[in-house]
Amino acid sequence: MILARAIACAALLATALPVLFPVLASEIPQAERRSGYSFMAPDTRAIQDDDTANPGMLWVLDGEALWKKKSGAADKACADCHDDARNTMKGVAARHPAFDKTLGRPVSLEQRINLCRAQHQEAPPLAYESHDLLALSAFVAEQSRGVAISSPGDPELGAFVANGRKLFMQRQGQLNLACANCHDDNWDKHLAGSAVTQAHPTGYPMYRLEWQTLGSLQRRMRACMTGIRAQAYDFGAPEWVDLELYLMSRAAGMPIETPAVRP
């Protein structure tokens, strides 16, 4: 009898708990924010620190060649409009995703490159995670190395940042976890042998040793989504861009490290 009551109580508590504690959502204090770099072993840091050992630089070099290569029906190269990327692209990656007036919503750096291709080069879009798109975005983002990520200042972005935050806080998948459960509440702990980290998008596209290649922030988020056994959105889905935007607002002020190296 007592046991049955105890079980009933426990069951009640279990159903009530998610309501009482939806997500802890203790956001990381400014002073405690850390790049994924600081969680890495010294050997992995050394790969990122040395441009001749950092495999991400192979994509940056390819991207530089693509920047100068004429493409599409307009027979124009990126450099024909934007000139020297070292001047014109500095800081661009630090303020993307950015609001696009014609689309009425934020676009990621990859989407911006493809918009530019469509509008000015009259060229077909590059596929997500294709070598050329990764190379171009790595080259563009590398120009912002050391530039602080800017807080999304555009007032029109507010609703999208809020949606990204909502997605970040929302439990999902068969494991019923929100991004925040790991990256806000347990970043100082380990998942198996790996540091959980704070999920600051400081170095994308980045070279992940596990992937043996360069990958975008969307690819990285897909890996997390699959990890919690949730259905990942398609590449380029507005949810990803909103999430990217929220992550950038969360990391505002931290320097860009592209191309970063991560385990």
Place this chain on the structure above:
Amino acid sequence: MASALINVPAKARRGDIIEIKTLMSHIMETGYRRTAAGDLVPRNIITSFTCRYNGKEIFRADLFPAIAANPFISFSAIATDSGKFDFEWIGDQGFSETASAAITVVE
């Protein structure tokens, strides 16, 4: 779009031990993986790397399937004369890439 990253000091004193670093873009497909349909993905790796210093071979490495993509090879040499380092990567499916770097040796 294969490309290499080479780091050789531009200048050295005769007799100095210099560090040479090379990074070659390559997928290093092991030949052990299968596609979702169960077909074996053919092996595609770099099998050999050679460095020549003014024509004379000073370093060679054989590479195998367990080596990660984009192999980074670092080694040291003694700066004897001004001249050129020639690097050569040879691999499966007719892969062949070369690169070179110049060095000035002073007394």
